[in-house]
Amino acid sequence: MPLKRETENWMKMGDEAEINQRWRLILENFLTLEECRELEFIHKSCCTVGYRPYVFSTTLLHLVVSNSAQLIMPFVSIRERLKEKAEEFFGCEYELFVEFTGLISWTRGARIGWHSDDNRPYLKQREFTAVCYLNSYGVDFEGGLFHFQDGEPKTISPLCGDCVMYTADSLNVHSVDEVTSGERLTLTLWFTRDSSHDEDAKLLSLLSQSHLHDRLPDSCLPQPPSCNMYWFSPKDDPNFKFGFDICWARLHALGYGIYFPQDHSLSEYPDLFSQDVQLVRGNKIFSQKFDSILHALQVVQFLYWKGKELDSTDSKEDSSYAEGLSPKRNVGVDFFKSEFSKDDALAESVFLYASSDVKEKQHRLGWAKLAAVAEAWEDYASNLRRELLRSFAHWRTSQSIYSVPYGS
Ligand SMILES: O=C(O)CCC(=O)C(=O)O
Numbered sequence: 067m068p069l070k071r072e073t074e075n076w077m078k079m080g081d082e083a084e085i086n087q088r089w090r091l092i093l094e095n096f097l098t099l100e101e102c103r104e105l106e107f108i109h110k111s112c113c114t115v116g117y118r119p120y121v122f123s124t125t126l127l128h129l130v131v132s133n134s135a136q137l138i139m140p141f142v143s144i145r146e147r148l149k150e151k152a153e154e155f156f157g158c159e160y161e162l163f164v165e166f167t168g169l170i171s172w173t174r175g176a177r178i179g180w181h182s183d184d185n186r187p188y189l190k191q192r193e194f195t196a197v198c199y200l201n202s203y204g205v206d207f208e209g210g211l212f213h214f215q216d217g218e219p220k221t222i223s224p225l226c227g228d229c230v231m232y233t234a235d236s237l238n239v240h241s242v243d244e245v246t247s248g249e250r251l252t253l254t255l256w257f258t259r260d261s262s263h264d265e266d267a268k269l270l271s272l273l274s275q276s277h278l279h280d281r282l283p284d285s286c287l288p289q290p291p292s293c294n295m296y297w298f299s300p301k302d303d304p305n306f307k308f309g310f311d312i313c314w315a316r317l318h319a320l321g322y323g324i325y326f327p328q329d330h331s332l333s334e335y336p337d338l339f340s341q342d343v344q345l346v347r348g349n350k351i352f353s354q355k356f357d358s359i360l361h362a363l364q365v366v367q368f369l370y371w372k373g374k375e376l377d378s379t380d381s382k383e384d385s386s387y388a389e390g391l392s393p394k395r396n397v398g399v400d401f402f403k404s405e406f407s408k409d410d411a412l413a414e415s416v417f418l419y420a421s422s423d424v425k426e427k428q429h430r431l432g433w434a435k436l437a438a439v440a441e442a443w444e445d446y447a448s449n450l451r452r453e454l455l456r457s458f459a460h461w462r463t464s465q466s467i468y469s470v471p472y473g474s
């Protein structure tokens with residue numbers, strides 16, 4: 067029987083069931099395509115290594131501590147809608163707190179066996195789970211099907227925009243098949259009744275300590291707390307000897323290399339991570355300097371997200387935005403690459419999804435376009451930062467994070 071029919075049948079049974087028998091809900095098209103794409107942009111420009119092998123995550127707390135607090139704004143209304151839906155469906159209006167919000171991606175090799183989401187003593191506060199799929203099985207990745215051990219539906223094929231909610235206890239033992247290619251991306255939330263695990267309180271406390279009021283737009287430049295969080299290694303590797311830097315690998319998958327123009331005595335990975343950087347593609351180097359590799363990555367991912375919509379600047383002006391790569395700099399590019407990647411094949415097997423197609427599109431966009439996108443990214447980030455500042459004044463008073471209507 068096709069999954070959709072099963073879901074509808076199950077939903078009907080659910081509607082007739084007693085409130086205390088309500089334990090899972092599937093919401094088709096809960097998020098719009100645009101919401102999914104914005105969250106994808108955030109994840110692909112900010113994610114760090116995750117909690118399991120071949121898993122990458124972007125938490126709201128991480129966005130705040132890496133000076134990208136404005137990027138929590140696109141989550142605010144989605145979080146609110148999900149909490150309302152969970153309270154309504156599970157019959158606990160005004161009782162829930164969000165315990166955790168994160169973007170989580172699984173790449174080739176990631177899987178999870180049968181488990182319930184509260185299955186550790188330190189996870190007992192978790193009552194309900196919401197998983198929103200931000201991309202689609204069979205299109206963006208292979209493998210990664212979700213299964214419930216008992217009851218209907220048995221299997222869920224992730225589809226961009228759909229959401230599954232379930233109780234975090236043993237009524238909903240579930241698993242996810244190994245991802246065999248591509249990158250499977252979700253927005254995952256856990257809800258709790260225990261106010262001591264309220265994510266809002268933690269976020270508000272961090273926001274109060276952060277430099278929210280610094281001058282715009284410089285204040286929007288990402289500042290990573292530590293490069294350790296961006297180093298992917300298949301083994302325990304305190305010295306960055308195996309594996310690769312995630313930011314480098316994502317740029318590499320889109321066809322870019324990196325060059326550091328400053329004093330070359332700072333030539334080791336941990337130091338380079340926060341230095342000014344230039345982007346390289348083919349035999350050209352982009353003249354503009356970025357504040358760090360994270361900044362460069364945010365702009366490139368913005369190009370990937372918004373490039374098509376932005377007015378096309380005439381590509382014949384490209385020569386004023388990029389110059390030829392001299393042999394000396396070319397040596398530098400190779401050297402920096404060897405600091406950021408100890409295993410190109412591994413980096414490619416993790417992130418080189420649909421790559422040739424993406425790379426070709428980027429090439430056609432040209433350097434003038436990238437310059438325009440760097441400015442558009444700055445406008446995007448500053449607007450969100452203003453919105454955050456306006457909202458924060460209200461959040462502080464109510465000690466909760468919510469969509470503040472205009473005019474309040
Ligand atoms: O991504 C999913 O479909 C579920 C992931 C999961 O089970 C978990 O993170 O606990």
Ligand SMILES: [Fe+2]
Binds near residue numbers: 181182183240
């Ligand atoms: Fe789970």
